Amino acid sequence: MGTQDLNQLGRQKLVAVTGSIKTHPRNMNTSVVKDESSTWTECLLRIANHSDQAAFQQLFKKFSPLIKAFAIRQSAVGEQASLSEELVQETMVKIWQKAGSFNPKKASASTWIFTIARNTRIDLLRKTARHHQNRISNDHSEDGFDVEDIWIENEDEDAFNQLVKQRNNEMLHKSIKELPDEQEFILKKVYLEDKSHTEIAEELNLPLGTVKSRVRLALTKLRVSVER
Amino acid sequence: MANKQLVKYHPDTRFLTDYAAGSLPESQALCVAAHLHHCADCRAHIRELTQVGTELFMEQPAAEVSSGCLDQVMARVAGAINEPAKTPATAANDSSSSDAVKKTETVSLPRAISKMTSGNLENLKWRTLGKSFRYSTINTGDEFRESSLLEIKAGGEIPRHHHGGDEITVILKGSFSDQEDKYNVGDFIVRSQGETHTPVASQDEDCLCITTLDAPIKMNNVFYRMLMPFLNRPTSA
Numbered sequence A: 001m002g003t004q005d006l007n008q009l010g011r012q013k014l015v016a017v018t019g020s021i022k023t024h025p026r027n028m029n030t031s032v033v034k035d036e037s038s039t040w041t042e043c044l045l046r047i048a049n050h051s052d053q054a055a056f057q058q059l060f061k062k063f064s065p066l067i068k069a070f071a072i073r074q075s076a077v078g079e080q081a082s083l084s085e086e087l088v089q090e091t092m093v094k095i096w097q098k099a100g101s102f103n104p105k106k107a108s109a110s111t112w113i114f115t116i117a118r119n120t121r122i123d124l125l126r127k128t129a130r131h132h133q134n135r136i137s138n139d140h141s142e143d144g145f146d147v148e149d150i151w152i153e154n155e156d157e158d159a160f161n162q163l164v165k166q167r168n169n170e171m172l173h174k175s176i177k178e179l180p181d182e183q184e185f186i187l188k189k190v191y192l193e194d195k196s197h198t199e200i201a202e203e204l205n206l207p208l209g210t211v212k213s214r215v216r217l218a219l220t221k222l223r224v225s226v227e228r
Numbered sequence B: 001m002a003n004k005q006l007v008k009y010h011p012d013t014r015f016l017t018d019y020a021a022g023s024l025p026e027s028q029a030l031c032v033a034a035h036l037h038h039c040a041d042c043r044a045h046i047r048e049l050t051q052v053g054t055e056l057f058m059e060q061p062a063a064e065v066s067s068g069c070l071d072q073v074m075a076r077v078a079g080a081i082n083e084p085a086k087t088p089a090t091a092a093n094d095s096s097s098s099d100a101v102k103k104t105e106t107v108s109l110p111r112a113i114s115k116m117t118s119g120n121l122e123n124l125k126w127r128t129l130g131k132s133f134r135y136s137t138i139n140t141g142d143e144f145r146e147s148s149l150l151e152i153k154a155g156g157e158i159p160r161h162h163h164g165g166d167e168i169t170v171i172l173k174g175s176f177s178d179q180e181d182k183y184n185v186g187d188f189i190v191r192s193q194g195e196t197h198t199p200v201a202s203q204d205e206d207c208l209c210i211t212t213l214d215a216p217i218k219m220n221n222v223f224y225r226m227l228m229p230f231l232n233r234p235t236s237a
């Protein structure tokens, strides 16, 4: 890996790859995405404002199978069936408890839920690790930090207006489906399997630099700015 | 979260992506969070990267959840109905706690750090090395890395040292310079194994940093050993 790369000397923009959009037979229906997204927002607001259990069950029906899938992809959690259901439970309970802090101006419902699932998984893994190791605690040890103190919820309001945001999400939705297999594969490892670049490099027996460039290439295709 | 100074050094895409995905080791994530505290650009970038994760999350094939799961969740949720609503966002803003001491009041520290210090750096256990340098070890639970807060007195320097592993440093207060550049609050500085440098704090202000260093073997006093490479024997301190 280049030291230069790590040191982020300069911030040259890689120009996003435009054009050459492959037409895949897989189709997508953006209007469904849009409708669903506002449904989940309403559900969260109903939970927040009215402790609405029916709305919560509706969310459960949609999201618990996704959270479970997300749990299973993480090898340490996925090995134990009880742990993956624990992640579903813990995440869903947190969704209920935290619904009051959901702000549709700051995040979409699905992003907000994904973030909670991600943080809960970090927390769960930490607890399991702590359970297995006989950790020597030092100084002001206790339990380290709250996950939410490190993976902080974005407090900035989204600068884009709703229409632009919607269009961006649709574009992202569409372009993920158009990623070459190799890039989709690596992005799934990053986001779903909970593997860091370093771990992926070890697993695939690739230089770290190769993993980095594949991820960057994929992100560029998704029009996510890769400045550094 | 605002910072008037321009942040010059940012985490690269690898750090930001791993952070957004949640796989970055906590000790390094702590450094990224410290940077984000000062950098709106990278916060916006994290937002995009989190959206990518969301999209992949939503596109997963559904996995079957056992029939009892909903009941168990509903039982816990029903039990929680009468509890007062949680407001985690406001509860976390504890940097204004009444016992905050003048010394650190003026500095906006990242949330995890400000919770740790409870508004006063002197609440931490410090180890002093030489006249102008002290450090306090942070327990992140990471076996492979050591995180510390470092404080260099104004004009003071860290003895010339050699890196045995990769090191991330983020400036929380003040500034320092080395042979290459001057670094300010929020800068995310990565030094690789084998590099040598001699950071010097600026003359007008003490410099506070957080640093996370690769440490292949868990030792009590990694930082000390880093500074004294020739004493680097694995005896327990």
Ligand SMILES: [Zn+2]
Residues within 6 Å of the ligand: B007, B009, B010, B011, B035, B039, B040, B041, B042, B043
């Ligand atoms: Zn930045």
